[in-house]
Amino acid sequence: MNSRQRFLAACRREETDRPPAWMMRQAGRYLPEYREVRSGSTFLGMVHDSDRAAEVTMQPIRRYGQDAAVIFCDILVPPAAMGMDVEFIEGQGPVLGPPIRNREAVDRLQDFDANDATGFLGDSIRKVRAELGDERAIIGFCGAPFTVASYMVEGQSSRNFENTKQMMLGDPETFDRLLTRVTDNSVGYLKMQADAGADVLQIFDSWGGALSAEVYRERLFPHVQRLVAEAKGFGVPAILYVNGCSHLLEVMADTGADVLGIDWRVNPAEAIARVGDRVALQGNLDPCTLFAPPDVVRREAAKNLDAFTDQRGYIFNLGSGILPKTPLESVAALWETVLGSPLPEAATA
Ligand code: CP3
DSSP states (O other), X not given: OOHHHHHHHHHTTOOOSSOOBOOTTXXXXXXXXXXXXXXXXXXXXXXXXXXXXXXXXXXXXXXXXXXXXXXXXXXXXXXXXXXXXXXXXXXXXXXXXXXXXXXHHHHHOOOOOHHHHSHHHHHHHHHHHHXXXXXXXXXXXEEOHHHHHHHHHHSBOOSSOHHHHHHHHHOHHHHHHXXXXXXXXXXXXXXXXXXXXOSEEEEEETTGGGSOHHHIIIIIHHHHHHHHHHHHHTTSOEEEEESSOTTTHHHHHHTTOSEEEOOTTSOHHHHHHHHTTTSEEEEEEOGGXXXXXXXHHHHHHHHHHHHTTTOSSXXXXXXXXXXXXXXXXXXXXXXXXXXXXXXXXXXXX
């Protein structure tokens, strides 16, 4: 089977010759060739330029040969298309303005047509497809409603989500309206990606783990369930990734997602026992493992693969995105172990 077939089979919980594998943030600053393209432009400039976006999407594939390419873009593209100012400030991260703090601000947000407002992303997907053919899978994505809404309400990254939770508790109707509007727009955004050729769609709920299982089920679940159902309606499998999800596995599985992306705090045997008969699993090596020497990386990666051998439907990944300062020799050791074959010569340069 080729990489694309292997990836799709794992999503459907069918037999594979080995687990398919990719890495969140696999196109990024740990790669010297990424830093080179990046040095001449801003992050958003690269996202909007489908030639450069397709180029950096392909970089990790050329180097390591992962089974899937994740399209270079960001979960904060939809808030920009809804009319917010979105900037990525060096050393600080994303800044969005003005922050959405009341009903009027929610009502002022615009609905966008994904082909008009974010056509660059469709172009990136088509360019990557032209290079990959049907050999490898293409992963499109969006943020989950809570994660995206938290950036819109806080206006930046947040540790505790004070303003977001204040709105959720103090003005639940407005908060629910915000989640609805984010979800509405995410549906069209995912459809555009599936139409352009994405084989799989991943929903990133990076901060959903900040809520209890009860609150997640009551406030977020209806929106996530709808987004998952719409994604599957476009004929592609849906992956739901939540960082810090050990308390959320059941509610995540209840959304109908084909695959659950789990972080490294989750014990694999426990995840398999709790939801492994209902969904495929993706994860979950701690990205900081890659700061260890290559022989430790090989051992830990093998241990991680072993822990999932009993799971029908398993995709290797890290438990969160690869970090910008990760040493390349460890990344090479990881892919050698996981893909089970010697890497192209360029891989370690
Ligand atoms: O995974 C991939 O390689 C695909 C592309 C991708 C990016 N961001 C590229 C990116 C994906 C899937 C994302 C998702 C994303 N973006 C998430 C969810 C994933 C997660 O980590 O849980 C979140 C929370 C964001 C918002 C965001 N974008 C943050 C917090 C930052 C970090 C700012 C920083 O300086 O590190 C970004 C910027 C970003 N998105 C970069 C990349 C490669 C770094 C850009 C650069 O400076 O070159």
